[in-house]
Amino acid sequence: MKRYLITGASRGIGCAMAEKLAAPDTTLLLHGRDTIALADVCKTVEPRCASVVRLIHDLAVSSGVSDLIASVGSDPLDLLVNNAGIAIVKPFGEITPIEWEQTLGVNVTAPFLLTQRFAPEMPPGASIVNILSVAAKTGFANWSAYCMSKFALEGFFQSVREELRDRRIRVINIYPAATNTEIWNNVEGDWPRNKMISAEQVASAVVYALSRPADVAVESITLSSATGNL
Ligand SMILES: NC(=O)c1ccc[n+]([C@@H]2O[C@H](COP(=O)([O-])OP(=O)(O)OC[C@H]3O[C@@H](n4cnc5c(N)ncnc54)[C@H](OP(=O)(O)O)[C@@H]3O)[C@@H](O)[C@H]2O)c1
Numbered sequence: 001m002k003r004y005l006i007t008g009a010s011r012g013i014g015c016a017m018a019e020k021l022a023a024p025d026t027t028l029l030l031h032g033r034d035t036i037a038l039a040d041v042c043k044t045v046e047p048r049c050a051s052v053v054r055l056i057h058d059l060a061v062s063s064g065v066s067d068l069i070a071s072v073g074s075d076p077l078d079l080l081v082n083n084a085g086i087a088i089v090k091p092f093g094e095i096t097p098i099e100w101e102q103t104l105g106v107n108v109t110a111p112f113l114l115t116q117r118f119a120p121e122m123p124p125g126a127s128i129v130n131i132l133s134v135a136a137k138t139g140f141a142n143w144s145a146y147c148m149s150k151f152a153l154e155g156f157f158q159s160v161r162e163e164l165r166d167r168r169i170r171v172i173n174i175y176p177a178a179t180n181t182e183i184w185n186n187v188e189g190d191w192p193r194n195k196m197i198s199a200e201q202v203a204s205a206v207v208y209a210l211s212r213p214a215d216v217a218v219e220s221i222t223l224s225s226a227t228g229n230l
Helices: 012-021 035-048 062-072 097-121 144-167 182-186 199-210
Strands: 002-006 026-032 051-056 079-082 127-131 170-176 220-223
Touching: 002 012, 012 026, 012 035, 012 079, 012 199, 026 035, 035 051, 051 062, 062 097, 079 097, 097 127, 097 144, 127 144, 127 199, 144 170, 170 199, 199 220
Parallel strands: 002 026, 002 079, 026 051, 079 127, 127 170, 170 220
Antiparallel strands: none
């Protein structure tokens, strides 16, 4: 039986990945904060997997991360997907210390702690998937806190990949351009949804990378809209 943990599976890209990774030989450990949204996702995938474990924790605070770690238990994971993320979008002068801390907590510290806890017991052939962003490579006006967090993950996971190579654990970094999810609901401005890629397309890229033979590592996939980015 395989065990897959996906953070931020209650909606958006995380939900799309849960739907595509559901399989009869797999236990899906699905994390989110929104109890109702996560219950809906679990209900959808349950008939197609061995079992589903629902994990409700706030990753902005360290107690939420340690509670999540405790709930996942000690059985090894075959896949860890660091997906949960937030986007505070405003001029850097207006970012509050709390917003900065939340961005660091959810986007950087939680993936660090989860990877540090679970990677040591992962078997050869296991994978860590990180949902980064094109904002892990390029700065954008008003996205400084978000870019800071994604650049940080980029450096962290490039290094972790080298540390885990001998154990044949694959570190797969995904760099989507603007993707049509609810993360945009709180971003001020005019962001045409029809120019964005879909969460399903991002999830398909993850499935493609995971489906390669165990001795092949698809280390990074960048996804952009064929009609041009925003
Ligand atoms: N959409 C894009 O344009 C885009 C592009 C590139 C990369 N990404 C990245 O893709 C990932 C998923 O984003 P998305 O677009 O699917 O966004 P989304 O629809 O807003 O989903 C975000 C997920 O993260 C969870 N989350 C947020 N804050 C959390 C917290 N404090 N504690 C625990 N969970 C929390 C949410 O849980 P609840 O809703 O249950 O609170 C939700 O499941 C993020 O890392 C994002 O940076 C997105």
